[in-house]
Amino acid sequence: MTLIKSISGFRGTIGGKEGDNLTPLDIVKFTSAFAQFIKEETNKERIKIVVGYDARISKDMVSYIVNGTLMAMGVDVIDTSLSTTPTVEMAVTCFNADGGIILTASHNPKQWNALKLLNNKGEFINKEQGERVLLLAEEENFSFAQVDNLGEYRKDDTTIEKHIDKIINLPLVDTELIEKANFSVIFDSVNSSGGIVLPQLLKALKVKRIVGLNTQANGIFAHNPEPLNENITEICSKIVEQGCDVGFVVDPDVDRLAIVCENGEPFVEEYTLVSIADYVLSNRKGNTVSNLSSTMALKDITENKYNQHYFASAVGEVNVIEKMKEHSAIIGGEGNGGIIYPELHYGRDALVGIALFLTLLAKKKMKCSELKATYPQYFISKNKIELNNTINVDDILKKMAEKYSNNEIITIDGVKIIFNNSWVHLRKSNTEPIIRIYSESKTKEDADNLALKIIEEIKQLTPPSGF
Numbered sequence: 098m099t100l101i102k103s104i105s106g107f108r109g110t111i112g113g114k115e116g117d118n119l120t121p122l123d124i125v126k127f128t129s130a131f132a133q134f135i136k137e138e139t140n141k142e143r144i145k146i147v148v149g150y151d152a153r154i155s156k157d158m159v160s161y162i163v164n165g166t167l168m169a170m171g172v173d174v175i176d177t178s179l180s181t182t183p184t185v186e187m188a189v190t191c192f193n194a195d196g197g198i199i200l201t202a203s204h205n206p207k208q209w210n211a212l213k214l215l216n217n218k219g220e221f222i223n224k225e226q227g228e229r230v231l232l233l234a235e236e237e238n239f240s241f242a243q244v245d246n247l248g249e250y251r252k253d254d255t256t257i258e259k260h261i262d263k264i265i266n267l268p269l270v271d272t273e274l275i276e277k278a279n280f281s282v283i284f285d286s287v288n289s290s291g292g293i294v295l296p297q298l299l300k301a302l303k304v305k306r307i308v309g310l311n312t313q314a315n316g317i318f319a320h321n322p323e324p325l326n327e328n329i330t331e332i333c334s335k336i337v338e339q340g341c342d343v344g345f346v347v348d349p350d351v352d353r354l355a356i357v358c359e360n361g362e363p364f365v366e367e368y369t370l371v372s373i374a375d376y377v378l379s380n381r382k383g384n385t386v387s388n389l390s391s392t393m394a395l396k397d398i399t400e401n402k403y404n405q406h407y408f409a410s411a412v413g414e415v416n417v418i419e420k421m422k423e424h425s426a427i428i429g430g431e432g433n434g435g436i437i438y439p440e441l442h443y444g445r446d447a448l449v450g451i452a453l454f455l456t457l458l459a460k461k462k463m464k465c466s467e468l469k470a471t472y473p474q475y476f477i478s479k480n481k482i483e484l485n486n487t488i489n490v491d492d493i494l495k496k497m498a499e500k501y502s503n504n505e506i507i508t509i510d511g512v513k514i515i516f517n518n519s520w521v522h523l524r525k526s527n528t529e530p531i532i533r534i535y536s537e538s539k540t541k542e543d544a545d546n547l548a549l550k551i552i553e554e555i556k557q558l559t560p561p562s563g564f
Contacts, residue, residue, distance in 0.1 A: 099117075100118050106212050106213040106214050107119065107127045108212075112208075119209075121162050124162045127234050128162070128167060128170075128212065129239040130239075132144070132167055132170035133170070133233050134226070135195050135196045138226070144172050145172070145174075146196045147175045147185060147198075148167070148175070148197070149181075151181070151289050151316075151349045151350045152289040152290050153200075153207060155210045156179070159210050163198060168247050170242060176250065177254070179290055180256060180257060181260075184256050184351075185219075185256070186219035187259070188219070188259075191256070194217065197215035198215070200213075204323035206322070220415075221414060221444075224415070261298050261448070264298070264448055267449070268440075269380055269440075269456065270453065272301070272302050275456060276303035277459070278458070278459040280342045280458075281340065282308070282345065283332060283336050283344045283357075284309055284332075286310070286311055287320065287348065288311045288317055288318055289348075291351050292309065292314045304455070308335070310331060324346040329363065333357055333361045336357050336358075337359075337361045342464070343356065344356065345451055351448065352445040353445065354447035354451065356465070360464075364465065365469075368392070370428075371472055372454060372472065374429075375402070376454075377427055377453070378398070378427075382427075383405060384427065385427070385429055386421045386424065386426045387410070388412045388413070388432070389410070389510050389511075389513050390432060390524070392475050398472065408424050417429055417435075418443045421439065421443070434447070476537065478536045480552065481531050483530065491525070493558050494511060494525065497514070497558070504516065510524060519536065519537060519547055520536065520537055521547055
């Protein structure tokens with residue numbers, strides 16, 4: 098069982114002992130700390146916080162504790178109930194709230210849950226703010242409200258509808274064109290919030306035929322909930338059986354999007370952002386951003402096809418958004434299927450990704466697999482090396498950077514080494530003695546071989562006892 102305290106929130110497994118897992122006592126402490134932090138930030142005694150959650154089995158237990166604790170801290174609570182991460186993010190600004198808490202462990206298995214923390218812009222708090230919340234949680238010096246000053250509680254079940262309305266009214270979303278395309282769409286919502294939200298979205302987009310897989314929002318995930326190729330085999334076979342034009346897979350909190358082609362082949366999650374950026378850039382001129390571990394296909398189409406500027410950020414949604422704001426990017430995100438479209442809001446959003454992709458597919462008048470073939474083809478290999486606690490991982494990364502000093506090196510997040518038509522990104526884990534090794538090249542074999550080469554070089558820098 099595990100409890101992970103980070104600058105972006107608190108994540109852990111349900112059950113077990115306090116301090117080692119996400120127990121009721123831990124939930125009270127973290128919630129109280131966040132409420133106290135928001136009061137400090139706003140310099141207000143009476144604040145308002147939006148709460149929402151995905152369909153995890155523990156949702157009722159965790160949400161009751163969070164909502165009750167916020168009220169005990171004198172906080173007014175708006176409970177959006179079963180929702181998505183991007184919906185809660187947008188609800189914070191919609192209600193002019195002072196912050197938000199999303200109860201979701203994203204792609205983690207059903208025994209996990211988490212408190213993800215939002216500022217008054219509906220964006221994840223930054224590193225400095227997260228460190229302050231961690232300190233307040235450790236100090237446990239909370240002042241709870243007297244009975245006459247308890248926070249008020251109300252539910253609001255309109256936020257999903259408002260989210261969808263804003264999406265279909267975006268200038269680059271064309272529902273009439275989607276309707277004319279007569280699409281047959283299949284989706285897999287892994288028995289979480291997507292089972293409620295995706296049918297509403299697809300109907301609003303005027304999709305003619307909708308086929309749903311794993312649509313019961315009961316939190317009993319039908320398969321590993323991370324939308325990777327190896328976890329979406331069911332929809333890959335069903336899309337062919339059902340004769341659908343395109344398939345969509347979302348994670349439990351609906352902020353990541355994977356696409357499946359009509360022939361049962363994954364579009365590949367790295368290309369979710371590439372394709373949508375292609376569509377946005379074809380209509381708007383501007384910069385793009387992705388993180389250092391994402392495919393260079395985005396850089397290719399941004400610079401070579403549209404003569405615009407591409408920028409890379411450190412890994413993490415907060416870092417991508419910060420870089421997007423710095424360079425006024427019109428589209429950005431992460432290679433894990435995370436689309437960030439600032440015209441809607443600054444946050445990963447699978448729903449807007451679906452709307453923009455369907456519009457693109459309707460405009461192109463081609464099969465999904467044909468669209469995929471129009472983009473620069475790259476392959477990413479994902480590996481890791483597990484070391485023991487005696488090894489100085491930072492020292493190894495420094496030596497690798499020195500070894501390849503004649504190459505272009507990026508060190509804003511680990512070490513990224515740029516080669517001709519390929520790259521390798523070395524990152525250390527913040528919680529374990531692990532080096533993650535991502536490599537990309539024109540073929541899968543070349544990407545794998547590059548990773549193996551780097552792994553061998555790291556081993557040469559590490560004594561045998563280090564593994």
